Amino acid sequence: MSDTLLVNEIFLSIQGESTYAGWPCTFVRLAGCQSSCTWCDTRYASNEAGRNMTLSEITECLAGHQTPLVEITGGEPLQQDNVYDLMRLLCDRGYTLLLETGGFFPVDRVDHRVHKIIDLKPPSSGESEHNCLENITLAAASPGHLKKNFEFKVIIASRQDYEWGRDLLSRYRLTTHCTVLMGTVFxxxxxxxxxxxxxxxxxxxxxxxxxxxxxxxxxxRGV
Ligand code: SF4
Structure with a gap:
């Protein structure tokens, strides 16, 4: 079976939007996303062809960047099945591993050691009907020491988005057991x-x- 992933870019930067913000981090941006959020700022990850890389080519590239912190992002990284093997492999190698996902796929197959940053897309995205709310239930049901590996992120473009996010957090009492980030559409x-x-x-x-x-x-690009 092929062990490749379609990669848009691998780059070294400063982690910018999670509780890990500020740390040097190597990013693996996987290609492709089937969603079409109105304010997507990484459309190029879907529009460009991408490059097929084996898991060992990816790990070699990461080793060259020498950061203990790695983030897998996209596009939508959970669209490619081999990403689960890559995440396991990187956790086994001792990386602190972040996954940033658009929040439309369940994260139940993601290795429990991965720190999951899960978007909750508000109405202005045009995709809020597709949020996988089971991820909230999954986080709530996780044992205490694993809850810290979930964080949810609501990106706001308007007062309507804010009220949507505020009401969602209240309905699920999400802030009582998980870190929730709120940010703005730049x-x-x-x-x-x-x-x-x-x-x-x-x-x-x-x-x-x-x-x-x-x-x-x-x-x-590439930051
Ligand atoms: S899920 Fe992320 S990558 Fe996909 S369209 Fe929305 S913002 Fe862009």
């Missing part, structure tokens, strides 16, 4: 306004701006 939602809403409502969420878009010009 250039569409004023972060100061989001901060005020969070404080007004006493929401127990972590405001998270996309750090890399403040360090480098926001359209820069």
């Amino acid at each position: 250039g569409e939602q004023d972060p100061a306004e989001l901060a005020e809403w969070i404080l007004e409502d006493h929401l127990h969420v972590k405001l998270q701006l996309q750090l890399h878009k403040y360090i480098w010009p926001p359209d820069t």
Whole structure:
């Protein structure tokens, strides 16, 4: 059986949007995503052809970058079946491994050692009907020491998105057992306004701006 993955790019940068923000991190961006969020900022991962790489080619490339922190992202990384083997392999090799997923696929097959960053897509994305809410149940049912390996992220483009996210968190009491990040669609939602809403409502969420878009010009690739 083939052990390849279709890869868009592998690059070294600063982790920008999770509780690991600020750490040097090597990113494996897998190609392809079947969704079409209106404000997607990595459309190129679906539009470009990508390059087939074996798992050992990927691990060799990672070794060259020499970071203990690795993130698998996309596109939508869970669309490719061999990603599960890659995640197991990288955990076995001792990497701290992050998975960033659009939140449309269940994460029940992901190795429990992987730190899962799961989007909850709001109405402005045009894809909120497709959120896999079973992932919230899965996180809630996980033993305490594994709950810390789940974090959920709501990206806000408007007040309507904010209210949607606030109500969803309340319905599932998600902030009582998992870290929840709230951020803005860059250039569409004023972060100061989001901060005020969070404080007004006493929401127990972590405001998270996309750090890399403040360090480098926001359209820069490979950061
Ligand atoms: S899930 Fe992520 S990669 Fe896919 S369209 Fe939405 S934002 Fe883009």
